[in-house]
Amino acid sequence: MGNNKQKNMNEIIKRAALPSNGFGVGDLWYRASQEGIGVELTRVHIKEESEVVIPEEVTYEEYTYEVTRIANCPFSNCKSLKSITIPNSITSIEDGCNSGAFTGCSSLVSIIVQNGN
Numbered sequence: 001m002g003n004n005k006q007k008n009m010n011e012i013i014k015r016a017a018l019p020s021n022g023f024g025v026g027d028l029w030y031r032a033s034q035e036g037i038g039v040e041l042t043r044v045h046i047k048e049e050s051e052v053v054i055p056e057e058v059t060y061e062e063y064t065y066e067v068t069r070i071a072n073c074p075f076s077n078c079k080s081l082k083s084i085t086i087p088n089s090i091t092s093i094e095d096g097c098n099s100g101a102f103t104g105c106s107s108l109v110s111i112i113v114q115n116g117n
Contacts, residue, residue: 014063025058029074030067035092038068044078049107051083054090070094070101077104085112 015032022031022042027050029043041054057064070093075081081102086093095101102108 014065017061017063018065023060025055025060027052028054028058030058030060030065031071033069034071035069038066038089040069040071041067041074042071044074044081046078046080049080049082051085051110052081053085054087056087056089068092073101073103075102075105078102079104079106081105082107083110083112084108086114088114 018032018039020031022029024030024043024045027045028041029045030039031042033040039058044052046052054067054070057066059065066089067087068089068091070086070090072094075084084102093101102111
């Protein structure tokens, strides 16, 4: 099999390994990206004032996935979110909240976007 065909097959196998309802790593939850590559951040569960750093990659079972997207409203009304760092791997932030991806984040004082975005 050629390199491209093998790479495509590996991506299909990796996507099939993901649970349909997503998976959590620490306080962050992910699912297969709707764009078809990598995973997207879907939910954030923080209880006290926190700084969130979105990783460039996450591991689920034996597979590592690039975090490529922030889905609809994972930070909506996250009142304890103080700071967020967005890695280079994020290519889009969906704004389906009608009033902004960070609406209701009353403690948010810092959004750090890594170079290259």
